Amino acid sequence: MQTVACIEKYAKPLIYLDSSALLKDIQTIMFSKNVSHIPIIDENHGQYTNAYVIRRKTIWSWMYRNDGASPTVGDVREKPLPVVNRDDSLASAMKDLVGVSAVLIRGDDGDFTHILSPRNVADALRDYSEKFQVIEQLEGALRRRLSSFSGEDLANAVRFKSEQPLESGEMPETVSIDSLSFDKYEQAFGRLWAQIGLTYLDKKFVLRLMNTARRYRNEVMHFRLQGNEEGLEAVKELLGLLNATPGK
Numbered sequence: 139m140q141t142v143a144c145i146e147k148y149a150k151p152l153i154y155l156d157s158s159a160l161l162k163d164i165q166t167i168m169f170s171k172n173v174s175h176i177p178i179i180d181e182n183h184g185q186y187t188n189a190y191v192i193r194r195k196t197i198w199s200w201m202y203r204n205d206g207a208s209p210t211v212g213d214v215r216e217k218p219l220p221v222v223n224r225d226d227s228l229a230s231a232m233k234d235l236v237g238v239s240a241v242l243i244r245g246d247d248g249d250f251t252h253i254l255s256p257r258n259v260a261d262a263l264r265d266y267s268e269k270f271q272v273i274e275q276l277e278g279a280l281r282r283r284l285s286s287f288s289g290e291d292l293a294n295a296v297r298f299k300s301e302q303p304l305e306s307g308e309m310p311e312t313v314s315i316d317s318l319s320f321d322k323y324e325q326a327f328g329r330l331w332a333q334i335g336l337t338y339l340d341k342k343f344v345l346r347l348m349n350t351a352r353r354y355r356n357e358v359m360h361f362r363l364q365g366n367e368e369g370l371e372a373v374k375e376l377l378g379l380l381n382a383t384p385g386k
Contacts, residue, residue: 140228142243142254148262149243149252154179157189161211164192175240177219179250186249188218188242195239218242222254232259269358269370276351276373279380280323281315283334287326289313291333295326320355324348339383347376 154177155164164176178189192214200209220241222231234241235256243252284292289312296313318326327334327348331341354369 141224142222142226142228142231143224145228145231145254145259145262146224146243146252148258148265149254150258152177152242152250152253154250156180159211161192161197161209161214164211165197168192168194175219175253177242177250177253178215184248188221188250190215190217191219192216193239219253221250224251235259266358272370272373272377273355273358276355276377276380277320277323279377280320280327281318283380284315284318284323284326284330287315287330287333291330292318292326295329296322320352324352336383339379344376344379347372347379351376 150173153167153171153173155167157178157180159178168174168176174194176192178191180187180189192211193216196214196216197209200214201207220234220238221244222234222241223244224246231241231254235254240253240255242250243254245251287295292315293311293313296318297311324345328341328345331337336344350369350372354366354373357366357369
């Protein structure tokens with residue numbers, strides 16, 4: 139299960155004040171830090187109370203309706219933002235974001251650490267879609283290198299016991315290149331290395347890249363948003379290598 143923790147890096151570190159703050163204090167922090175929300179959180183012996191929130195949009199709206207007059211905290215305070223925990227499911231947190239401008243993330247120690255907005259979620263999804271795209275490009279490059287082989291050649295290359303000859307009367311299997319999983323690409327490259335025309339490259343190095351790329355792909359496909367950067371670099375490096383080198 140994906141939790142809020144996996145998307146936390148896209149959220150903004152929380153800037154807040156306590157309920158003793160005057161509106162001018164709140165506005166000063168709001169504009170100097172360029173934040174649109176200032177949650178008001180009181181702390182008492184390690185216990186945190188999410189009291190209310192001041193939003194920049196609400197301040198401007200109040201001033202517009204009141205001919206530029208200066209509001210007080212009481213004029214613009216709003217009910218506190220919803221709270222999600224780091225170990226809450228990401229799906230439930232996204233439901234909590236429906237209809238609100240942000241939610242607070244509560245850390246493991248009970249304190250509030252980040253503020254998460256729909257924009258932050260959109261940034262995470264955009265970043266994630268880019269990972270899908272580069273993996274799709276890599277799989278396309280791998281398929282192109284294998285596209286000249288017959289279904290029988292591919293079937294023999296990915297058989298678990300391909301070193302054993304077919305028994306008398308046994309018909310050779312065939313597979314479609316589009317039906318191959320990533321681990322089968324890896325297996326096919328290892329067994330068809332010379333025929334692919336890559337003997338001028340370090341086979342062990344390339345297969346290590348493929349193995350790292352495969353593990354990273356699996357992380358991405360299982361929506362593990364904290365996929366390792368080493369894996370992403372392996373995908374990009376392998377894609378660059380396949381696009382830049384001649385071969386069959």
